[in-house]
Amino acid sequence: MLFNSFEFFLFLPIVLLVYFVLNKQEKVRAAKIWLILASLFYYSFWKVIYLPLIISSIVINYQVGKQIRPNEGKLPRKLVFVMGLLFNVSLLAYFKYTDFFIENLNLFFASNFNLLHLTLPLAISFFTFQQIAYLVDSYRGETTEYDFLNYTLFVSFFPQLIAGPIVHHKEMMPQFSTIKNKLLNYSNVAKGFFLFSLGLFKKVIIADTFAVWATNGYAHSELIAFFDAWVTSLSYSMQLYFDFSGYTDMAIGIALMFNIVLPINFNSPYKALSIQDFWRRWHITLSRFLRDYIYIPLGGNRLGEWSVYRNLLITFLIGGIWHGAGWTFIVWGALHGLALVIHRMWNRAGMKLNKYLAWFITFNFVNIAWVFFRAKDFNNAMDVLKGLFGFNGIIWPDFMRSLLPIKGEHNFGIWLERTDGNFQTLYWIVAVMAIAFIAKNSMELAEKFKTNWFTAIWTGAMFAIVIFNMNKISEFLYFNF
């Protein structure tokens, strides 16, 4: 069930209503169970066959967590801890990376093993990381005895289950226990709905518009020319940001309606003035996880400069492969790791850049690195990169023949043919990039949010526009027959 679906618009008010009615009747435990059941229903709406998987993962991790707390369990702590970690990593590895492993085995050793074509269980990357963090903290003695219901809710809470933010038990558990959170808070519902509508608008109207051009560009990338390549890459950069941050806004908004505050996940990342700044603004909860559970355990910046570089590279290689089972994701991660290393060297050398130049370099690096993230393979990525740097030539629109001092039939043609774009595409790119680079982001808007006529009409209008665009249609008026 997606947030941008009519069935979700029916699901959410029902869950909210029953939850707060039960709490008002002081049936706190029942309300929690209701929320857990609703979350599991939400998860299984996709494929009920994977429900046992998430339930097993929750039960096993909870038990392991109990056993490995200092002075708690009867079994050897370290052994159980390692088994617990292996369980989570193996689960993720099996579903997400088996075919990648087999493909490379076949490639490098000329073997002929069949791919398993396993369906990736929804949200496995998220609930696995969440619970790994819980196990590590349990082992370190940084967790207290958690109620099983609270723990289950922490993992399965539907607003953040599918696409994050990756929540930390320390920030969630107290909220599930706090009594005042059990009372319906109209202020939170209002702000939550505002954020939800904003997120919906970002996803359905902005991200899905760019998705068309990005998808076309990547699908027809062979010999893609200059303008098409830039429209392709910028469209994807905008699509990804507005899709992901839009989904996060919706998650944060929905959770707020339940009086739960989820951590911020985006803070205008395309305004970043350095790659380090970018990773403090993009998928913040993932960066937090990578820092606390990969980078710091590797030694962080405590073991000398070359260790720092090594640790950065390893952390971002893991970050890359977490995103997807493919060499292009690894390259993407490696590029970011390398950029962070260079940034650190630059800083240590005491060099400074003009802030506009710094922004320009940062954004373009991120935009170009996204090409590896999005491309289906290296050839696809190289096609687009060649186009970006002009190796496939520049095609100007036909109507500019008389205006430009350029000869050659091949330099003019149907402009943006590959992406199926037109001049409207440019307006979209300029307008949306202006929002990304200059405007206040959702969290800043939410901070200043007030319930007045302006925000009422704005929220209602955003929601109405989304309703009118929820079901995508292809209209072919030429086909009259």
Added chain:
Amino acid sequence: MEEKRWLKIVFTLSLGAVFLLAALNYLVDPYQVFGSDYLKHPLQLNKRYLKVKHLEQNPAQYNSYLLGSSRIGTTEPEVIEQYIPNSKFYNLTVSLGSILDNIMLIKHLLRLEHEVKNLYMQIDVNSMAIYKQGKSDYQRKYPPSLTKRDEFEFYFEYLTIFPLENIKGKIAINLNETDRLKRPVNDIEETGCFFLPYQDSLIAQDPAKYIANEVTFNHLAPERKVTGVHIEETIRALRVIKELCDENNINLIPFVTPHNHNMLNTFNSEDYLYFLSEIATVLPYWDFSGYNSITKDNRNYYEHSHYRANVAKLIAARIFNDSTIVVPEDFGKKVDLKNLNIHLKEREEEIRLNDLSY
């Protein structure tokens, strides 16, 4: 403003939007699925939906069917009925119809236990490039009775789309009689055909002027971009159709469309010939495609895609060997595995002689 009041205003606006959209779709009915009839004249029709519903409601009215894309839409049933005694044909032409559509329709008819004696089936050359309709193509969705989809979900979807151009277009058509007269006339209830009386009158008045003004007859530099990306699935589907017909004693009469030469110029030649050869591995068929005296004469077409009723008569006359109608020698040939190689060589030679020449 108090939060409760704010929420009431916002929810009213939001729910209002949903109801407005649903009301608009129901009242305007841009794809004719609700049958609301407030605007009597259609712009676009979901023919798959309407024709399947018509057949479900009239189980005994027909015993034979014409199948294919809109190109067979100008073939009136009586043209075929005269050659097959006791046959009652319905033209099941659907927009952008592919071989997959043909399978779905045949299976549905058999499931409904309708009598199916004859299938007069057109195979477009560009079937090699089209197989399945997109999920967001609301003009071409089948009714839930065929797809086994939930009915509520189906109609709810049609209530909550926003086909702005179709809505505007349908309102305009209903307000403007002049524009209406230029539109196709669809006969869903009787023959299943469509007619283009306005275009017919223009052609009758001055065919040369009509041809000169029709953009698709005047390509400057067509490229052979249509490739056989779906040859495999299409041929597999054709085999399924042949098996279904053999199992159910259905007289299957397949033929390849006489595509206008302008359209033929857009097909990848290698894939086109390969497609023709693959069809022959499934069953013998009539091939009306290629550069011949009919396909090279634009007077036989409304535009580069749809042939006129006279061509439909010539196709039938050739297939059923009607000596009372003069059919050009080079129009239509029965193809099977025995004469396939010769046939393909002839097609190849034709392409060589006619490629991109006008």
